[in-house]
Amino acid sequence: MKRSGKNPKKWRLNYVIAYLDSERADRYRRLVLDSLVRAATLRRIDYAIDTEAPLFDEVHDKQHTPFQGIVADLVRFRSSSESLSSVKEFRSIIDGLFRDYDIFFQGSPFEVQSQLQKFLKEDPFPEEFCRPLAYPYVELHSGKESTLCITEEALQKIIDDTEDSPKSSQWLS
Structure with missing residues (x-):
């Protein structure tokens, strides 16, 4: 939208x-x-x-x-x-x-x-807050500093996809 x-x-x-x-x-x-x-x-x-x-x-x-x-x-x-x-x-x-x-x-x-x-x-x-960006990115603000992060859900999906892929089994051995 x-x-x-x-x-x-x-x-x-x-x-x-x-x-x-x-x-x-x-x-x-x-x-x-x-x-x-x-x-x-x-x-x-x-x-x-x-x-x-x-x-x-x-x-x-x-x-x-x-x-x-x-x-x-x-x-x-x-x-x-x-x-x-x-x-x-x-x-x-x-x-x-x-x-x-x-x-x-x-x-x-x-x-x-x-x-x-x-x-x-x-x-x-508060000075510490989250600002959603384009999914899955979020900015964590603490005062004047901000850190670009991805959501926990998106990170877990990346981990799950990596573990399920046939190529990843070569790297995990």
């Missing part, structure tokens, strides 16, 4: 992933975060992931709360000049992926919800 000729408006968006407890977080975290990262990659949206973010500390401090064991991850998204979606389009993609996952009403093991925009001012986009 090509971008229109003009530069799109820059935007930010945070999503909170809440798991009922650490066991469910361990079980579902990879599925949820991989889905969010793939959506960001497809739309070329910068992202930063904070696992076990201290978002529900006040719930943990209360003794008899049914959600006392809740664990939260925070995923921050930001558009760049190369992004292919508006905030509305990207939010629609993410909300559509996780529409019926609701720990409070549906009894789901996790929930994915956008954070209110007013909290973005209190939570600046």
Whole structure:
């Protein structure tokens, strides 16, 4: 998909992933975060992931709360000049992926919800983040430095293909 000729408006968006407890977080975290990262990659949206973010500390401090064991991850998204979606389009993609996952009403093991925009001012986009490029390349940014990388999935495919090829068996002997 090509971008229109003009530069799109820059935007930010945070999503909170809440798991009922650490066991469910361990079980579902990879599925949820991989889905969010793939959506960001497809739309070329910068992202930063904070696992076990201290978002529900006040719930943990209360003794008899049914959600006392809740664990939260925070995923921050930001558009760049190369992004292919508006905030509305990207939010629609993410909300559509996780529409019926609701720990409070549906009894789901996790929930994915956008954070209110007013909290973005209190939570600046981190200096360490990932910027998806043409698949399978990703730039890892740390301050003013960036490193070109390939995704773990692409690397694993290269390794698997190399091991499966008849020529590679000569080299492995």
